[in-house]
Amino acid sequence: MHEVMIITGGSRGIGAATAKLAARKGYRVCLTYRGNRQAADEVVAEITRDGGEAIALAADVSVERDVVGLFESVDRALGPVGVLVNNAGILETRSRVEAMDAERLARVLAVNVTGSFLCAREAVHRMSTKRGGAGGAIVNLSSAASRLGGPNEFVDYAAAKGAIDTFTIGLAKEVADEGIRVNAVRPGLIYTDIHGSGGQPDRVDRLKDSVPMQRGGYPEEVARAILWLASDEASYSTGSFINVDGGR
Ligand code: NAP
Numbered sequence: 001m002h003e004v005m006i007i008t009g010g011s012r013g014i015g016a017a018t019a020k021l022a023a024r025k026g027y028r029v030c031l032t033y034r035g036n037r038q039a040a041d042e043v044v045a046e047i048t049r050d051g052g053e054a055i056a057l058a059a060d061v062s063v064e065r066d067v068v069g070l071f072e073s074v075d076r077a078l079g080p081v082g083v084l085v086n087n088a089g090i091l092e093t094r095s096r097v098e099a100m101d102a103e104r105l106a107r108v109l110a111v112n113v114t115g116s117f118l119c120a121r122e123a124v125h126r127m128s129t130k131r132g133g134a135g136g137a138i139v140n141l142s143s144a145a146s147r148l149g150g151p152n153e154f155v156d157y158a159a160a161k162g163a164i165d166t167f168t169i170g171l172a173k174e175v176a177d178e179g180i181r182v183n184a185v186r187p188g189l190i191y192t193d194i195h196g197s198g199g200q201p202d203r204v205d206r207l208k209d210s211v212p213m214q215r216g217g218y219p220e221e222v223a224r225a226i227l228w229l230a231s232d233e234a235s236y237s238t239g240s241f242i243n244v245d246g247g248r
Contacts, residue, residue, distance in 0.1 A: 004078045006030045009088030011040035013192030017219035023052030061088045061115030071122040083230045084123040086116040086140045091198035112160035128178040135179025144188040144245045172239030181238040183229040188245025190217045212247030
């Protein structure tokens, strides 16, 4: 199996862990990044050292021409995409809804929601058996926040992930008879830099006692669920969700 997998936001965190595991399983990986080229190149170098195949491409998923260009570049460099992992996502700093302005909301929705739609659109164009493709799988990154709501921290982000849940269900039904499965993973509190980017670098340790398993999760634990949903092992699963949240 030498299927092509695109992972958006693969320069660090869950995306980087997914890229490494995917390469070990024999996928030819394209990981993307927005700004941190050095981190993305380091992930590629590690994969290559381990005998895997990967490239890193810059693309802001919220910018339509970047997304179109990304998929065209992957067509040329690796061939038709078989798996898309819609992983790129952002949090803003802690805020109550009463203090959120339109610019913040636009940023959060553009990256987390519009970006996932645009990437999925390009993937469907290439995967759909009705368009001559060979089928494929899309795995979206939702969040436990879509159920919990993110009160006093980031209801905007949680609502964006709620949109990802609905998107997963709707697109799954839309393309189920075109050889494409669409599923999502809902991570809980995972040790990555996303919390620092949101101004709360110690967030996982601060909240981990509220997790039934009494600990935070690791990116590799999320990556394993993503890889299962992407694989033929999940051949009868579409529009479904795996919670990776220690029981939260
Ligand atoms: P992270 O460590 O902050 O990494 C985010 C990745 O996304 C980076 O590679 C970043 O690239 C990229 N990115 C950000 N904005 C982008 C954009 N506009 N276009 C393209 N790439 C962009 O995040 P993470 O914690 O691994 O989270 C990955 C996914 O899991 C996200 O969708 C997140 O919402 C979800 N999730 C995470 C947790 C958690 O606790 N960590 C929990 C639930 C859900 P650069 O490095 O170049 O900026």
